Amino acid sequence: MAERNLEQLEKIREAVSQDLLSGRIELLLGWEKGHYWWQSRPLFASSEGDLARLTWDSFCAVNLSRYLLDELKDHQKVGVLVKGCDSRAFNRLLQDNMVQRDRVILYGLPCPGILDYNLLAAEAGSKLKGITEENGQVILKTEDGEIEVNRDEMLMVKCSECLYPDPVVYDQMLLEPLGQKEVPERFKAVNELEALSSEERFAYWEKELSRCLRCYACRQACPYCSCRECFVEQENPRWQGRAYQPSENFLFHLVRAYHGAGRCIDCGECQRACPVNIPLQELNRKLIKDINELYGDYEAGVDAEKEPPLLTYRPDDPAAFSEK
Amino acid sequence: MSIANPLMPQMATILDITAETPDVKTLRVSGKDGLPFEFMPGQCAMLSVLPVGEAIFSITSSPTCRDCLEFSIKNVGKVSSYLHSLAPGQQIGIRGPYGNGFPVDQIKGKDLLFIGGGIGLAPLRSLIGYCFANRDDYGQIDIVYGARSPADMIRKSEVKETWAEQPNTNVHLTVDAEFPDWKGHIGFVPNYVTELAFTPANKVAITCGPPIMIKFVLQALDKLGFAPEQVITTLEMRMKCGVGKCGRCNLGSVYVCKDGPVFSLAELNELPGEY
Amino acid sequence: MKKMIAADELAKLWIRLAEKSTLFLPVQDGPTVLYQPWKDGAQVELEAFNSAISPKDIFLPREETYLHYHCSGQSLELAAVEDDRAVTAFGIHPCDLKAIEMLDRVFMEQEPADSLYQKRREKTTVVALSCTKPDPFCFCGIFDVDPLDAPGADVMAHLVDGYMHLEARTEKGKALLEEAGDLLENSTIDKIEREIKTTDFGLDIKGLPEDLKSRFDDPAWDELYKSCLSCGVCTYVCPTCYCFDVEDYGHDAEGERFRCWDSCMFGHFTQMAGGHNPRPSRKERVRQRFMHKLQYYPEVYNEIACVGCGRCLRSCPVNLDIVQAIKALGGEKVEHR
Incomplete structure (x- = not known):
């Protein structure tokens, strides 16, 4: 991985530094290395010096599009590096009128998926010192030698079922596209949950949501949660209580999920952000599946021109609630 | 060993509720036998209405008033609007007193300059009442009080009639703009303070009002030659516990609910300006 | 008092300790390790590094109700809710215990003391456990935490060669070991030697x-x-x-007041x-x-x-x-x- 990525990184840096220097953009949202080789965190680059810290590797998980909500307040024109999911997040914000297309330059980065350090470390057994990548394989460098594993099996959950590795909207594609992916297992977990009785399903979610701290990391990382004031914080009337009752946990997660119906781009940032590993993507996927079945296939964020099904009306829309 | 829960309110009863201005009401509240607790001017109490919640208010009565506590409350939030809707006889929860209060001993023997704006008179009134009850301990008293309009002045008759009649005391009233029935001074409080040209010798200025007023009052006092040690103010911040733990009113190494809310300007200058 | 028990017999110890107290342990909950009250069948993960959430919620729970109210007409009744259960906090790492001692200063030493916290602290017996395998994010070394010893513990425990060694350091600790006396044998281990490598991230926090x-x-x-x-x-x-935060939960006639994170x-x-x-x-x-x-x-x-x-x-x-x-x-x- 290292060498391929260095080459790619140079290409990226060249393109963005030209634009930063020429004033085409005032700020670039990218990634830089964190404390360890398996951490890449957001970089806010406004100078050549900042760009020296730019990185592009298999750990650039953070979705940068959301930062536009704040950065467009302070900057006239912002550049963003976008993976497939980040580009769909951008479309989400665009459709919600939260960003202006002409104030953003999108640099497309086809992404083969982000690696999950926990999976790598578990596979390594002994201490993992680093990795390289080659032909769809990851080579783990451990204290006891090298181990080769299939890259696809080391992906974060949010990436293992990604349909769109390539950016769907961009001003400049900086790397070679990878093509759309087949994901036959996308609704596997949802199907399994649907097969349960309603009591079993309730018990499942009650247990999973019982860990919820209501830190709201899922909401804060989410590109569809861009409301300036969330119902959670509204005081008069107060919808969301602070108690850690199951009913309050359900209220938050269900209202959030329904608010994302037809709008969730399935980027999985909610689940990645959750400190107690609640399988939030299953909730969102259930709604994606339902919307697809009710209103025909729709992929949120793929085409900004195509209105979300719940924001449009067709005379032949199913209306089960009014029948009987 | 059993210690009391500092978050546990005691019962109190609303004796009466008086409308002061279109959005301020004064509540008189008593505990089971008179005062729910002893306190000093400038201290605060948490009032509870269940299940709406708790909010902290400064006590506006003087500790020399022995039969009840008084709170002048502006209708701005959930708890305050609920309190406005209550009728005399209603029981509520109360806990306190909280905060340091005004330095009543430290300012003994000094001339006092009170500068209040709008609802900001509420905490000052407790100290003013205390000073009048111990009149010999304090020098000349000047009270500058202003509001947006005459209708927005609280405790009007008390200010005009009772206070102005006290020995060695001057009351200076002002409103922000012209009003048909208003024959007094017109202009913002800070400008009025400048016009009145108070001299700082042996004087302590005590101010409370909207943040923007305080900001300009501090500038005016500085220009008149008041040293930061001669200027006292009382801060208002969001508070939930009142006992220096919940974190909302944390300012540097102090908690406003416990180490404040009364600070001299000299003390405030040492703290982060996040209030 | 020094005792030991074979690691594969620990389940018996959990059962015993859970009889007279609420026993908090690091438990595998789905993909996450959290300190939770032990129940039969819980998967205890003593060596996991580190629990997703710190064990502070044993003393400062995410939510705790402290009063019930009843309203009728203009009258209001307030009743204090007391929690008197005894607690055993088992497997607390030295870093986390040091953190709890930092909370002690805020909640117990600063006047007024917080009775809810103080009562929990007094009713809890802390069994600290020395570290075996810190993860790459552990950097306790720069804060004077000894990963092998927690000075404030009631019982200091070590996992060594298939045994858990337990040293009682306070009266509460002694009582705990006596309660499980029949399950324990005498330990001869004096001091444990183990190399614990943590990083310092190149930090220098002096001054x-x-x-x-x-x-x-x-x-x-x-x-x-x-x-x-x-x-x-x-x-x-x-x-x-x-x-x-402090919040109310209920309706006009009755409900409760609680505090929560x-x-x-x-x-x-x-x-x-x-x-x-x-x-x-x-x-x-x-x-x-x-x-x-x-x-x-x-x-x-x-x-x-x-x-x-x-x-x-x-x-x-x-x-x-x-x-x-x-x-x-x-x-x-x-x-x-």
């Missing part, structure tokens, strides 16, 4: 609190906050964060009813949290409010953690700068 006193307006704050998402992860997983990272935390907010943006809130850890708390208690447990490094979705903050504020060894 940092003093230095930060004059740096409230440092330009570093203008950059540091930018990636912050304004969620509460760091504060909720952190063992030394203690901000809380809150976070200085949330915008509404300091939002006043009239609309004014003294910490209106992410910048002020990020600064508040780190200044509280690195300057405000140390100014009162002479110690940085961090124990190097690494949870914020592990959990922050954007890697904005205390190590990054310390580095941004210049708390780095010269050769690392």
Whole structure:
């Protein structure tokens, strides 16, 4: 991985530094290395010096599009590096009128998926010192030698079922596209949950949501949660209580999920952000599946021109609630 | 060993509720036998209405008033609007007193300059009442009080009639703009303070009002030659516990609910300006 | 008093301790390890590093009800809710116990003492467990935490060669070992020797609190906050964060009042009813949290409010953690700068 990525990184840096220097953009949202080789965190680059810290590797998980909500307040024109999911997040914000297309330059980065350090470390057994990548394989460098594993099996959950590795909207594609992916297992977990009785399903979610701290990391990382004031914080009337009752946990997660119906781009940032590993993507996927079945296939964020099904009306829309 | 829960309110009863201005009401509240607790001017109490919640208010009565506590409350939030809707006889929860209060001993023997704006008179009134009850301990008293309009002045008759009649005391009233029935001074409080040209010798200025007023009052006092040690103010911040733990009113190494809310300007200058 | 028990017999010890107290243990809950009350069949993970959330919630629960109210007409009745259960906190790591001692100062030493916290602390017997395998984010070394010894423990435990060794250090600790006396044999281990390697991330925190006193307006704050998402992860997983809220739950006739965790990272935390907010943006809130850890708390208690447990490094979705903050504020060894 290292060498391929260095080459790619140079290409990226060249393109963005030209634009930063020429004033085409005032700020670039990218990634830089964190404390360890398996951490890449957001970089806010406004100078050549900042760009020296730019990185592009298999750990650039953070979705940068959301930062536009704040950065467009302070900057006239912002550049963003976008993976497939980040580009769909951008479309989400665009459709919600939260960003202006002409104030953003999108640099497309086809992404083969982000690696999950926990999976790598578990596979390594002994201490993992680093990795390289080659032909769809990851080579783990451990204290006891090298181990080769299939890259696809080391992906974060949010990436293992990604349909769109390539950016769907961009001003400049900086790397070679990878093509759309087949994901036959996308609704596997949802199907399994649907097969349960309603009591079993309730018990499942009650247990999973019982860990919820209501830190709201899922909401804060989410590109569809861009409301300036969330119902959670509204005081008069107060919808969301602070108690850690199951009913309050359900209220938050269900209202959030329904608010994302037809709008969730399935980027999985909610689940990645959750400190107690609640399988939030299953909730969102259930709604994606339902919307697809009710209103025909729709992929949120793929085409900004195509209105979300719940924001449009067709005379032949199913209306089960009014029948009987 | 059993210690009391500092978050546990005691019962109190609303004796009466008086409308002061279109959005301020004064509540008189008593505990089971008179005062729910002893306190000093400038201290605060948490009032509870269940299940709406708790909010902290400064006590506006003087500790020399022995039969009840008084709170002048502006209708701005959930708890305050609920309190406005209550009728005399209603029981509520109360806990306190909280905060340091005004330095009543430290300012003994000094001339006092009170500068209040709008609802900001509420905490000052407790100290003013205390000073009048111990009149010999304090020098000349000047009270500058202003509001947006005459209708927005609280405790009007008390200010005009009772206070102005006290020995060695001057009351200076002002409103922000012209009003048909208003024959007094017109202009913002800070400008009025400048016009009145108070001299700082042996004087302590005590101010409370909207943040923007305080900001300009501090500038005016500085220009008149008041040293930061001669200027006292009382801060208002969001508070939930009142006992220096919940974190909302944390300012540097102090908690406003416990180490404040009364600070001299000299003390405030040492703290982060996040209030 | 020194005792031991074979590691594969520990389930018997759990059953015994759970008879007379609520027994908190690190338990595997789905993919996450959390300190939870033990129940039959729980998968205890003593060596997991580190629990997703610190064990502070044994003493400062996410939520605790402390009064019930009844209203009828104009009258109101308030009744205190007391929690008198005995608690055993088992498998607390030295870093986490040190963090609890930091909370003790806030909740017990500062007047007025917090009776809810103090009662829990008094009713709890702490069995600390020395570390076996710290993870890459552990950096307790720079905060004077000894991963092999927790001085404040009632019982100090070590896992060595298939046995758990238990040394009672207080009366409460002795009572605990006596209660399980028939399950335990005498231990002869005096001192345990084990090499625990933690990182220091190249940090040098000497003099940092003093230095930060004059740096409230440092330009570093203008950059540091930018990636912050304004969620509460760091504060909720952190063992030394203690901000809380007080709320009511119920309807007009009856209900309860409880306190629950809150976070200085949330915008509404300091939002006043009239609309004014003294910490209106992410910048002020990020600064508040780190200044509280690195300057405000140390100014009162002479110690940085961090124990190097690494949870914020592990959990922050954007890697904005205390190590990054310390580095941004210049708390780095010269050769690392």
